[in-house]
Amino acid sequence: MLILLSLASAVACCLVFAWWLPSDGERYQDYRAAESCSSGELSRSDTDCLSTWHLTVEKTVNRTAGKESVHDATLTYRDSWRGTVHFNGSGPLLERLRPGDRVTATAWRGEIMVLTEDGVRQDTLEAPRDELQMNAAVGVLAGLVAAQCLVFGTVRLARPQAHEPLTWEPYGRRLLFSVIGVCFAVGLSAVWARVPWWTVPLVAVPLAMGAALWFRVRLRPRR
Template sequence: MTAFRAGMTRVLGLLMIVVSLALAAGCVLVFTKWLPNDVARYDDYRATHRCPAGSTPTAWWEDCLREVELTVVDTVVKTGGKSTEYRATVDGERFQGELAFGDPGPLLNTLRAGDRTVGTVWRGDIVALTKDGVRQKTSDEPRDEPQMIAAVGVGLGLLAVLGLVFGTVRLLAPRHLGRFTWKGSGKGLLVTSLVATFGVGLPAVWLGFPWQLVAPAIVAVVLGAGALLLNRTRASGPAMPGAG
């Protein structure tokens, strides 16, 4: 029975290592693809200009801001419950479809079917909707929020390290896990990593901190909290072999 449990522990450890490698790949993609592409897209959007007055678009994708007339077909404003949904279905000469929004105001919750609006188009996306001087950004408008993207990347990296360490211990020493169990320190380290990711990332977005500071801040929080957690676990005594 003990040999069987050790074998299952090794299998679980191997699975944890495989998952941690996938998380590590996600972390790399965040910092090499998602983050730089998002920053570059926002910089391009901020530097763009309106399309030349009187020009006729040759394609829907244009590297300039163009205004098009749109008619509201339907709107959905759903707040509360398990999910929220803010969208408008519009129809125009060159665009028919749904626009997603991050919140109901200041324009979406006032729109009614048949309303005539003006959509601002950039690179094939409607980035804003305007009616009677009231303008609201759509979810497709580039935003200057790289802090949360960096936080997600760091969070994936931390989870990858956590899975790799715990998986390796289970694979190499299945009968001597010590504190490297779910009850010993795994649960606390996992929660700490998630809380640090969002607890640092979101305020960094709200306060406009440089995204370059997000990664070291999250790592510092996790290292400090992790050291306290491991010391507390050590003081309470070693976990039973093979536990958790």
């Protein structure tokens, strides 16, 4: 079971670094490089440029209850279009909007990226973000989980009756939660510090290895 889990985690790690992270990075760069649509591009329905639309707010939902958060705005364009855009928070614009307000929407590739009203703007959840550090953190976490499961599984196969201390309690559990904490702490710190995504594995992997060694020393029987 642990060997299979290791293989699944290794595949997830490869997918993150080979597909998800490059795809998000390319999408962000394309969005940053996009220019306003010309009249010809609009007539051809070209979605790789930035188009501007003047929409009307029909209603907003701005609710946070426990773990559930809903931050939406339902918009209309004349009588021909009605849609809902989603945000990751209430501010700075969503909390100001009221039914009937007129807003300016910036669209790209068929999705609304930004809403603006009276100089106040807010990105929607569809807007690409330069946060590849968190993609890298997820990939590193998957790789470290794969390594842990492989080591624990191999030891269990080689020594079915004597695989101490590589057991779930207490070493495996402590190590897993430490790895999760390290990866996300490093990823969030990298986002905040605006450092390149490749610094995440350079920092997280040695820290995780240090945690593994520290727990191993702490749990070693004293003579």
